[in-house]
Amino acid sequence: MKVTTVGIDLAKNIFQLHGVDEHGKVVIKKQLRREKMAEFFVKLPACLVGMEACGSAHHWVRKLQEFGHTVKLIKWEIPRLCRGGSRRLTYTEVSIAETTNREPPSKRKEKLDGQDREPKSHEMGVQRN
Numbered sequence: 001m002k003v004t005t006v007g008i009d010l011a012k013n014i015f016q017l018h019g020v021d022e023h024g025k026v027v028i029k030k031q032l033r034r035e036k037m038a039e040f041f042v043k044l045p046a047c048l049v050g051m052e053a054c055g056s057a058h059h060w061v062r063k064l065q066e067f068g069h070t071v072k073l074i075k076w077e078i079p080r081l082c083r084g085g086s087r088r089l090t091y092t093e094v095s096i097a098e099t100t101n102r103e104p105p106s107k108r109k110e111k112l113d114g115q116d117r118e119p120k121s122h123e124m125g126v127q128r129n
Contacts, residue, residue: 003027003044007097008051010060018097019047041067050100052076072100 002021006028009016015037019028032040037060041049046068051057053073061071074096 003047005048005050005097005100006044007094007100008049008060009096010051010054010056018094020097038063038067041069044069046070048072048100050074050096052096074100 003019004022006017006019013034015032015034017028017030017032017040018026021027041064044067047070049064049069050072051060051074053075057073061073064071
């Protein structure tokens with residue numbers, strides 16, 4: 001049960017965590033209060049942690065890097081696009097964890113129509129509302 005990636009949905013007091021192993025199997029699914037967050041990550045072996053870029057995210061990036069974790073900030077739109085058409089905020093931590101392991105679309109180049117170019121959003125299967 002080695003956690004490789006953790007997605008965190010930050011909020012004011014209660015954070016949602018979703019952790020997966022190298023096979024993509026869910027090994028962590030929990031809520032943490034702000035006071036317990038540091039205590040939890042000190043005990044967790046070093047892994048890749050993803051969270052949406054927001055006001056408090058930079059505080060947590062510094063804190064988690066002190067504990068040896070690699071932290072990746074994700075633009076707020078990307079997990080919402082990956083989650084699909086639903087505007088509910090449930091399961092945002094799942095899409096953050098999935099997005100953390102992906103290469104950003106701006107860095108990805110695919111061979112489309114016989115030429116190297118960046119794919120457009122409709123070619124990547126991303127639906128916008």
